[in-house]
Amino acid sequence: MVNQTQWNSRIAFLLSMIGSAVGLGNIWRYSYVVYTNGGGTFFIPYLIAILIMGIPFIVLEYGIGFRHKDSFSNILKGINPKLEYMSWALVLIMYLVLIYYLVIVGWDLVYLGSSFNFNWGSDPALYFVKNVGGSSNLSNMANFIIPTTISMLIVWILVWYISHKDLNEGIGTASKILIPMLFGIMAFIIIFALTLPGASIGIKALLNPDWPMLLDIDIWLAAFSQIIFSLSMGSTISLTFASYLPEGSKLTDNVFIVIFANCAFEVCTAFGIFSILGYMSYTSGTPLVELVNEGTGLVFVVFPMIFNIMGPIGRIIAPLLFIAILFAGITSSVAIFEPMINSTVHKLNWSRRKTVTIWSIVGCILSLLFTTGISCYLVGIVDGLITDFCILLLIAIQCILFTWFYDIEGLIPILNENNKAKVGKSWVFVLKYILPIFLFIMWGIGVYNLLLNADNFELTIYGIITVVILIVSYIFTNIIEERH
Incomplete structure (x- = not known):
């Protein structure tokens, strides 16, 4: 039996x-989701999604992890040996997320290096390509993009260095250093952004309510998807930690502390981002709607354009923005890596150092596939599969397994002990009935859209x-398992 380490x-x-x-999603995804899904109206389904999905499910993961002090694969195997197969599928899916996620962090590292001299020039879009x-030109898939390849290797080394250490010396120490620095840097950027001329233009655009959208299912799907994406629900990170x-x-x-910190961070960051976009609109005369992009387009194209006209500031x-994104990416990466580390250690009885080293080498080699001339296109394809198909399905299955085939009510006294926030029968009801239904609806819509828009190359992937x-x-x- 593996000795379980402790915080x-x-x-x-x-x-x-x-x-x-x-x-990364808190910095570049949330503000776009709010803006395109009813502005201030979005906060109503967003809050409801936190209450009926985010909090209940993360509490469930905390309770199961704390109760069993074991890997996710062993926990499911204990419920039914046949379920171990599903647990490894989920762990491998999260490992796949890590493989392309570190490529995105590598993109940020390239921009961090470029931010000191503005090497992206007057055409950031061309620089990014x-x-x-x-x-998306498949003829470029045989060529490596050298800056991205080198940056990806550096990021993998950083993740290996943090993860191969003892839990507290590695992840614990890194989090104690990077998270306060991340919050401090973003606080400075947000406060500064709010003082920029034209900031109010961006904030008004962000918060402008569209009340009829509350009757549109898309705004509700967007809110629930954001909570899943933002809190890494179903990834077993919470369960493992x-x-x-x-x-x-x-x-x-x-649970309440973590969710509050996460939501406060992304809401405040959205104010900062739209203040900067408002500044760009004010100074350049470009309509704000033309500046709002999701993900890479916002951070790696629009923001460099804004920095070009900001002057010395x-x-x-x-550099501060790209450092903040780097810190956010690194802390999330080591967390995404942990379920694979924990499951392998318990399955094979390997040392943590050996496990992290082997999986880092394998992951680094696989990440090379995402650093070719179709890097962004390939990342988008795989991320779409993971987000719209895999994760939603696996969260729904976990809800069913842990409420119908597991003694979930036995968790209630464990969860309520030493806690001011209590759970009870209503918590079980939400997880057992409401959440699975909603998740399967979201999954069905996601799969339909995924297959409807996929070409032959994407279907092959x-x-x-x-x-x-x-x-x-x-x-x-x-x-x-190896016996020693």
């Missing part, structure tokens, strides 16, 4: 959990990934 302080656990939640993300908690730890209280804000995950899951499920 040496509550603050280490909380900051690590906040670090897992606060990632040539030096960072490439294009909670399994390291010592006896007597607070559980539900910690842009030379300060630009979907097929390859599915087959590989199924085969590797079968292999790991049937490996007999």
